[in-house]
Amino acid sequence: MSDAASETASSDPFELKASAITVPVMKLFDPDMDRITDLLTTKIEQAPDFFHNAPIVIDLSALKSGDATVAFALLVGLIRGMGMIPVGVQGGNELQNEAAEMLELAILSNSAGRPRPRPKARAAAAPGAAPEEHSLLVTRPVRSGQRLYARGGDLVVTAAVSSGAELFADGNIHVYGALRGRALAGAKGDVSARIFCRKLNAELVSIAGRYKVSDSISREHWGDAVQVYLIENRLVVEPI
Amino acid sequence: MARTIVITSGKGGVGKTTTSAAIAMGLAQRGNRTAVIDFDVGLRNLDLVMGCERRVVYDFVNVITGEATLNQALIRDKRCDDLYILPASQTRDKEALTQEGVGKVLDEMGKTFDYIVCDSPAGIEHGATMAMYFADDAIVVTNPEVSSVRDSDRMLGILASKSRRAENAEDPIREYLLLTRYSPERVERGEMLGVDDVQEILSLDLLGVIPESPDVLDASNKGAPIILNEQSDAGQAYTDVISRYLGDDVPHRFLDARKKGLFGRLFGG
Ligand SMILES: Nc1ncnc2c1ncn2[C@@H]1O[C@H](COP(=O)(O)OP(=O)(O)OP(=O)(O)O)[C@@H](O)[C@H]1O
Ligand SMILES: [Mg+2]
Numbered sequence: 344m345s346d347a348a349s350e351t352a353s354s355d356p357f358e359l360k361a362s363a364i365t366v367p368v369m370k371l372f373d374p375d376m377d378r379i380t381d382l383l384t385t386k387i388e389q390a391p392d393f394f395h396n397a398p399i400v401i402d403l404s405a406l407k408s409g410d411a412t413v414a415f416a417l418l419v420g421l422i423r424g425m426g427m428i429p430v431g432v433q434g435g436n437e438l439q440n441e442a443a444e445m446l447e448l449a450i451l452s453n454s455a456g457r458p459r460p461r462p463k464a465r466a467a468a469a470p471g472a473a474p475e476e477h478s479l480l481v482t483r484p485v486r487s488g489q490r491l492y493a494r495g496g497d498l499v500v501t502a503a504v505s506s507g508a509e510l511f512a513d514g515n516i517h518v519y520g521a522l523r524g525r526a527l528a529g530a531k532g533d534v535s536a537r538i539f540c541r542k543l544n545a546e547l548v549s550i551a552g553r554y555k556v557s558d559s560i561s562r563e564h565w566g567d568a569v570q571v572y573l574i575e576n577r578l579v580v581e582p583i
Numbered sequence: 584m585a586r587t588i589v590i591t592s593g594k595g596g597v598g599k600t601t602t603s604a605a606i607a608m609g610l611a612q613r614g615n616r617t618a619v620i621d622f623d624v625g626l627r628n629l630d631l632v633m634g635c636e637r638r639v640v641y642d643f644v645n646v647i648t649g650e651a652t653l654n655q656a657l658i659r660d661k662r663c664d665d666l667y668i669l670p671a672s673q674t675r676d677k678e679a680l681t682q683e684g685v686g687k688v689l690d691e692m693g694k695t696f697d698y699i700v701c702d703s704p705a706g707i708e709h710g711a712t713m714a715m716y717f718a719d720d721a722i723v724v725t726n727p728e729v730s731s732v733r734d735s736d737r738m739l740g741i742l743a744s745k746s747r748r749a750e751n752a753e754d755p756i757r758e759y760l761l762l763t764r765y766s767p768e769r770v771e772r773g774e775m776l777g778v779d780d781v782q783e784i785l786s787l788d789l790l791g792v793i794p795e796s797p798d799v800l801d802a803s804n805k806g807a808p809i810i811l812n813e814q815s816d817a818g819q820a821y822t823d824v825i826s827r828y829l830g831d832d833v834p835h836r837f838l839d840a841r842k843k844g845l846f847g848r849l850f851g852g
Binding site: 483484485486487488489502503505506507508520521523 | 733736737739740741743744755783784785786787
């Protein structure tokens with residue numbers, strides 16, 4: 344019997360096979376986002392076709408385990424914003440894996456490139472519940488240590504966001520109170536996402552991986568009602 | 584059904600036990616059957632502040648483990664018939680407070696009391712999470728300092744997720760801010776955050792502002808909750824807190840640097 348014959352003979356709509364695909368791995372040595380952005384931009388300029396829509400695995404094993412989760416989320420946004428498709432991470436610590444999960448990346452074990460069982464975060468969801476793909480409305484203050492994610496939509500907070508709190512959204516982020524924590528819009532690389540807030544006191548704002556920390560936000564707009572968006576890879580903070 | 588109030592804070596030593604004693608006494612004085620429970624296993628001092636340390640036979644952990652009944656362990660206050668104290672164990676470790684055990688004791692108490700005040704240890708270690716879990720209301724005790732405010736904010740985040748109400752998707756815990764050890768003089772000198780600053784950062788209902796007062800230490804040395812001292816501004820501030828908690832609209836006092844008293848004015852001091 345030929346291969347073709349055995350394939351058509353099967354009544355199943357598909358079969359699952361193990362296979363080895365070569366995927367470029369981006370191994371990080373330094374979590375400094377500015378340096379990463381620079382190098383990545385240069386590399387893409389050199390070979391734009393190679394990187395366009397290319398899958399990529401992020402290897403965190405060479406980073407010190409203490410390096411922040413947020414930097415990692417920024418990185419994913421940056422890679423997506425530059426037209427590549429991050430598909431998984433390896434070598435991350437528990438926090439980083441949790442963040443990877445949230446960004447819908449596979450967590451690969453270092454040796455075989457096989458996905459590991461999903462950690463607890465997802466297991467807590469009700470069995471059979473569809474993944475939430477919509478906007479999230481929050482009417483209570485978001486406190487230090489809390490982390491919210493609007494998967495596939497906008498995040499709207501009608502109260503204040505404390506320093507030490509983190510907001511993520513695949514779409515826009517609106518804060519109708521003071522924004523004192525971190526806000527990362529376009530978490531999956533949507534460069535048209537924006538952040539709106541009534542009072543800008545943020546520790547960090549980011550769109551599709553491009554970010555500013557509070558020190559680099561112009562004092563001119565500090566405490567103002569602003570919007571934050573991207574023009575040609577540059578973050579613009581503008582009063583509204 | 585009793586209403587369970589947890590007195591909590593992120594940072595230690597901000598005045599939770601002082602507040603628990605005052606609020607429990609204040610509620611009971613107004614005819615509410617009230618119990619106050621010490622969740623600070625291993626570090627009990629609510630009984631000292633309540634002045635009943637020499638009457639402790641059984642404690643909270645004894646009741647959880649079934650070595651004593653609730654009635655055996657509850658100590659009735661000598662000054663107020665409607666007030667009972669359930670002391671903490673000094674010897675057991677905190678793990679003795681199991682969620683199931685605490686829940687059972689609170690359910691049983693809920694049948695006879697109007698209010699159950701829980702004096703929590705600081706932070707988020709075991710005793711504190713147990714005290715918080717069953718709460719209907721939370722009074723977050725905060726000093727007007729940046730570190731205390733930040734820790735309170737963190738506590739509020741935990742309160743919003745780690746409680747029976749959150750798990751059962753019921754109405755969230757009602758949260759109140761209580762600023763203690765407030766010194767208007769130090770606020771004026773810029774050494775402390777003002778009420779408005781704290782309220783703006785925490786965006787929370789302000790239940791009261793308790794001034795810094797030497798009467799507080801005096802009260803705990805005597806074992807008489809500060810609210811019993813009607814001469815003291817701290818005592819009066821706690822009385823206002825009770826009124827506000829029970830729904831009266833009472834203006835805040837003691838927010839401004841001390842005006843000269845009658846004596847000072849008469850004698851031009
Ligand atoms: N309004 C006040 N004025 C002056 N001193 C105060 C005031 N409130 C509390 N104190 C003092 O602060 C100290 C700590 O108070 P207390 O024991 O009530 O705090 P706590 O939050 O229960 O502490 P812990 O976290 O250790 O349980 C005590 O010495 C108390 O007398
Ligand atoms: Mg205490």
